Structure formats: structure tokens, C-alpha cells
Amino acid sequence: MVNYFNDFANLCFERFGNRVKYWITFNNPWAHAKVWHSYDTQWRAKQKGLVGISLSGDWGEPVDISNQKDIEAAERYVQFYLGWFATPIFHGDYPQVMKDFIGKKSVQQGLGTSRLPTFSPQEKSYIKGTCDFLGIGHFTTRYITQKNYPSGRSSSSYFTDRDLAELVDPQWPDPGSEWLYSVPWGFRRLLNFVKTQYGNPMIYVTENGVSEKMLCTELCDDWRIQYYKDYINEMLKDPLTSHMEMVTEIVVPTVCTLSILLSAIFLMFLLRRRN
Structure with missing residues (x-):
């Protein structure tokens, strides 16, 4: 599939590259680096464009900022979410905490190797640096606390590998969707995380918004207007x-x-x- 997708991307570069200068390979990705290299070697010099990727990332805040286990759990939340794809692209490998936790769970399940794939040295070199800008889709925040999950083979999943629980603050504004709370300060903390972790890359916010809280027959967007205002203000501070x-x-x-x-x-x- 990677080669087929690369062929499709090259067709797009050929047909539209004289007009399109910003390319996002994937919105929430599963194969990216090959297309970046194709553009870099075949099209960049004559088209002068940029190739990036768009990743989803919500912020995780420790329930207790004085509790080291909660701090580490919140770090895992972001690394398993955004770092799963961003860290290989910027640093050449999966986040260390993902390798540690999934490797440990795999051993406890009696598996010979980690369920998390391993990059070869050649793959690490090929993937690292394949991002001219980073697109971020961000909507909300969760409070995070440590929670140990059993390591049975039948119960193993992306969610149990993280050993954490997600919580919300009842004082956060009521959502239009049950998962989407308005937590503007989490947006700024995520942006600062990206700046620190990945060397201050160029960022485009490719997804952000909120569902309406009620059905109405006329324009009633006060909730959405307030959401955008609060989130944009956090970005501008x-x-x-x-x-x-x-x-x-x-x-x-x-x-x-x-x-x-x-x-x-x-x-x-x-x-x-x-x-």
C-alpha cells in the first residue's frame, strides 16, 4: 500500500504542484515518509513547496501535580497520542515510554517480542526529519492519573498498555458532544510541549472546533464562538x-x-x- 500511495501522491504533485505549495500527506497517518522523500527528490526544487503531516493530539494534565506517578501518566497520555507518530518523524523512533510499557506488557503476556514494531537503523534514518511543518488537530483536554491494568492477552489494547485513567472536571463547560469539553489552557500547554519536544517546528492547526450544544432552527452559535475565542486567545498569549x-x-x-x-x-x- 505504501508504494501505491506514493504513486498517487506523485500524480498529485505532477498535476497540481505548480499551484499547490502546502501538502499534508495524511490527516491521522499510517504511511508518510516515502511520499516526503519523493517530493524532496523529484519535485521540491522546481515546485518550491512544503510537505507535512496532520496529527491528532489532546492534552493530558496530571490530576495531582505533586504526584510523580500522575505526572508520568500524563506524559504517557500525550506520548501515546501525539508522540506515537510525531516522535518517529522528528527523532527517528517511537517514544521511549511506548517501547518500555508495551515491551513490558508483551513480556508479561508471554510474547517473545514486543507488540510494538521495531524500526531498523535504515528505517529510523529514512523517517527522521520527514516533516517541513506539523499539522495539529486539537479539541480538548483530560486530567490523567495512574491506573494499573492487568496484562492478560485477551485484555491487551492500546488503552490498557498506557496504565492510566482519563478524567474530566465537572466545572468545565458542558460539551455539545460528550467527549469534547472546552479547556483552552490545555491547547497552549500542548503547543509548548510540541515546541520543547520537537525543536519548535512550524505548526498549522488543521483541526479545531466544537459541536453545538442544542438543536435550533436559527443561528445560535454563541457556544462555538466562545470556544474559538478562548482557544485562539491561548495560542496568542x-x-x-x-x-x-x-x-x-x-x-x-x-x-x-x-x-x-x-x-x-x-x-x-x-x-x-x-x-
Whole structure:
């Protein structure tokens, strides 16, 4: 199928390449690198275009930011989701956490090798760097916590390999679809993750939006307008704003908690001295 798809892509480059300068090989991919190389060797010099890919990626936030297991589970959530395809394209191999967890589960199931395929050195070199820009389809966020799943062969799946549970905050705006909550701050955190993990690539947001909350016979798009406004604002925030938000969300509550604890300890010390 890879060769057939490559033939189809080359036909598109030949017929439309004089007008089309941005190509997305796949929206949620299963075979990509060969087409990028075909464009790079045969068409790029004369057509001056770019070839990228579009990947889905929702953000995973630890339920407890002081719990290392929750932090690691949230990292796994994003790596199994976006990193599954992005990491081979930018770094040449699957995310290490995928190799570790799927390999461990495979051994526990009595399999001789990991259920996750292994790239040869030649394949790693061929895949790495095959992305002129990264398309991201992003919609929502989940809170993530550690959860151990059994390793029985009949129960093994992509979801149980991750050893995590997904949660939502009841205070998040009610969705039009049961899976899609409006969580704008997760969008910015995902963009910062991509910037850090993959060397600040050029990004196009190829999918983003929300379903309507109610059936209506006339235009009633207030929910969707608010969703887009909130998500675009998160994308536009400058680094200083982001840093100040981190201070507000994490540092200030931590300092307040420590202050309360120290005050309580000091009060106990005074009461003991009086007694």
C-alpha cells in the first residue's frame, strides 16, 4: 500500500504542484515518509513547496501535580497520542515510554517480542526529519492519573498498555458532544510541549472546533464562538503571560500552603512553650 500511495501522491504533485505549495500527506497517518522523500527528490526544487503531516493530539494534565506517578501518566497520555507518530518523524523512533510499557506488557503476556514494531537503523534514518511543518488537530483536554491494568492477552489494547485513567472536571463547560469539553489552557500547554519536544517546528492547526450544544432552527452559535475565542486567545498569549499564569496557578498556591503550614507549626510551638 505504501508504494501505491506514493504513486498517487506523485500524480498529485505532477498535476497540481505548480499551484499547490502546502501538502499534508495524511490527516491521522499510517504511511508518510516515502511520499516526503519523493517530493524532496523529484519535485521540491522546481515546485518550491512544503510537505507535512496532520496529527491528532489532546492534552493530558496530571490530576495531582505533586504526584510523580500522575505526572508520568500524563506524559504517557500525550506520548501515546501525539508522540506515537510525531516522535518517529522528528527523532527517528517511537517514544521511549511506548517501547518500555508495551515491551513490558508483551513480556508479561508471554510474547517473545514486543507488540510494538521495531524500526531498523535504515528505517529510523529514512523517517527522521520527514516533516517541513506539523499539522495539529486539537479539541480538548483530560486530567490523567495512574491506573494499573492487568496484562492478560485477551485484555491487551492500546488503552490498557498506557496504565492510566482519563478524567474530566465537572466545572468545565458542558460539551455539545460528550467527549469534547472546552479547556483552552490545555491547547497552549500542548503547543509548548510540541515546541520543547520537537525543536519548535512550524505548526498549522488543521483541526479545531466544537459541536453545538442544542438543536435550533436559527443561528445560535454563541457556544462555538466562545470556544474559538478562548482557544485562539491561548495560542496568542506571549511567553511572559504564560509565565505569570504558571506563577498564579502553581507557585502562589504552593507558597500559600507552605505559609499556612509554617504558621500552624509556629503556633503549636508557642502553645507548647506556654504549657
